[in-house]
Amino acid sequence: MIRSILMITALSLGISAAMAQSDPIATRKETMKQVGRANAEVAKISKGEAPFKLETIQAALKTIQDASKAMPNLFPDNSKTGGDTTALPKVWETKADFNARWEKMGKDAIAASAKIVDEASFKVAYGEVTSNCGGCHEGYRQKR
Numbered sequence: 001m002i003r004s005i006l007m008i009t010a011l012s013l014g015i016s017a018a019m020a021q022s023d024p025i026a027t028r029k030e031t032m033k034q035v036g037r038a039n040a041e042v043a044k045i046s047k048g049e050a051p052f053k054l055e056t057i058q059a060a061l062k063t064i065q066d067a068s069k070a071m072p073n074l075f076p077d078n079s080k081t082g083g084d085t086t087a088l089p090k091v092w093e094t095k096a097d098f099n100a101r102w103e104k105m106g107k108d109a110i111a112a113s114a115k116i117v118d119e120a121s122f123k124v125a126y127g128e129v130t131s132n133c134g135g136c137h138e139g140y141r142q143k144r
């Protein structure tokens with residue numbers, strides 16, 4: 001409980017280096033969960049299950065940008081196993097490619113954030129960001 005409160009605080013303040021070092025697996029899983037939750041809110045809008053709301057979309061893009069910056073630092077060599085991680089060994093084998101994927105998603109989120117001003121632009125530009133998710137999970141994350 002205390003740990004999860006600390007983690008939420010750390011995430012909302014931007015992940016502190018100390019926190020990330022003390023439990024990088026939990027921190028990266030929580031960071032990805034936040035991205036997943038933000039993205040699920042946007043998916044509701046895409047499917048017409050929620051009304052179009054620019055704020056929700058811009059907030060999700062910000063969450064994705066922040067995660068893209070934080071994630072490359074959350075895979076130290078001593079975090080290959082344990083903590084119920086689903087990261088595959090390939091993360092450490094081809095680290096440069098893995099890190100380049102985060103950088104690309106971050107850049108795509110910044111670009112989409114500038115482009116999306118209404119529902120029409122949302123429909124065109126948001127998918128450019130989420131196409132990064134599956135591409136990385138495909139090679140770097142265990143299927144469950």
Ligand code: HEC
Binds near residue numbers: 025028030039140141
């Ligand atoms: C550059 C690679 C990469 C990108 C891009 C990426 N992910 Fe992930 N994601 C991972 C890895 C690696 C894990 C497994 C982390 C672990 O278990 O240690 C993961 C785990 C997750 C999880 C499970 C978290 C948990 O443990 O419960 C969710 C949800 C998720 N990602 C959503 C997303 C969404 C949504 C996007 C796109 C907006 C995205 N990811 C983009 C690499 C990526």
